[in-house]
Amino acid sequence: MSKRLTSSLLSLCLLFAVTGCAVPSRIPGEKAAQTARWIGRMSVRVEATPAQGPQAFSSSFELQGGPSQGQLLFFTPLGSTAAAITWSPQQAHMQSGTETHAFSSIAELIERVLGTPVPVAALFTWLAGELLSLDGWQVDQSQFTDGKITARRTSPAPAAEIRVVLEP
Helix, strand or coil, X not given: CCHHXXXXXXXXXXXXCCCCCXXXXXXXXXXXXXXXXXXXXXXXXXXXXXXXXXXXXXXXXXEEECCCXXXXXXXXXXXXXXXXXXXXXXXXXXXXXXXXXXXXXXXXXXXXXHCCCCCHHHHHHHHCCCCCCCCCEEEECCCHHHCEEEEXXXXXXXXXXXXXXXXX
């Protein structure tokens, strides 16, 4: 995989690890759980692993959906789409520029990037503003009402920190 693709995929995975606050929007005819929407800016820092050096990433994003179906867009500083990720119960796709990569699920996509599974359903619970303990994660929701979130992954390695500021 290209370095840009790897960074974008890593950002997706780490974004799911964040808590947040936003008013879900509804799409006519769809279930509320699949239409939640978050817009904001995030920064991600991941410690080095034996296979890869440390990584840092910062981008505007828009996330819509839920654990079983959704879309995540990353934007360039000028506002164009840098990467688009979509997933359903059957598959997950990521497109960045002219490159498209397919996975059997969003869980596989996340595991490929982090090297370990991440509980996607729990991560969307955090995004909905609900408290949920999860081994290996320290989630700070103390500034939840201001749209500021920090999540730290302590185990398994690699350790990571995500900071998000969501638009009201």
